[in-house]
Structure formats: structure tokens, C-alpha cells
Amino acid sequence: MPRKAYRIEINFSWCKQCGLCYWICPTKALVEGDLLYPKIDNEDKCIGCMLCENICPEMAIDVLPKEEVKTEA
Numbered sequence: 001m002p003r004k005a006y007r008i009e010i011n012f013s014w015c016k017q018c019g020l021c022y023w024i025c026p027t028k029a030l031v032e033g034d035l036l037y038p039k040i041d042n043e044d045k046c047i048g049c050m051l052c053e054n055i056c057p058e059m060a061i062d063v064l065p066k067e068e069v070k071t072e073a
Ligand code: SF4
Pocket: 006, 008, 021, 024, 025, 026, 027, 028, 029, 030, 045, 046, 047, 048, 049, 050, 051, 052, 053, 063
């Protein structure tokens, strides 16, 4: 079955280190990094829920679907 994968893009020049994005991330694909900036711990854990993108007051996060990888059995 094809599995959806996502790319997380963070615009660090817009980020105000509020911590909301990694606080809300249910899978901890995003975690707290240096100086309270978000850090992508493991993009493979991202389920594309968009919570981080929607909660970020600075609109500094984009979560984009990667091309679906087709696995033919
Ligand atoms: S889209 Fe959801 S799972 Fe992916 S990094 Fe954002 S909050 Fe975490």
C-alpha cells in the first residue's frame, strides 16, 4: 500500500520560538531544539495532521505531501 509521506518546512526567520508547534505535534516528529526553536526529529513520523502549521502564529511552518511512493506487490 502506498504510504503518505510529508516534508516539514520551517522558516526560521519568522519563528518566534513560542514552542506551540512541537508542543502540539502528536507524533513528536517536531521536537524542541536549540533556543526553543523547533527541530525536525524525524520527518518519517509526520502524519500530516497539519496541527503545527495551523497553530503557528507566525505561519512559519509548511507541511507538504511528498510524492507518493508506489509500492507494487
Ligand atoms: S503535521 Fe502533525 S505530525 Fe506532522 S510535524 Fe506537524 S503536528 Fe507533527
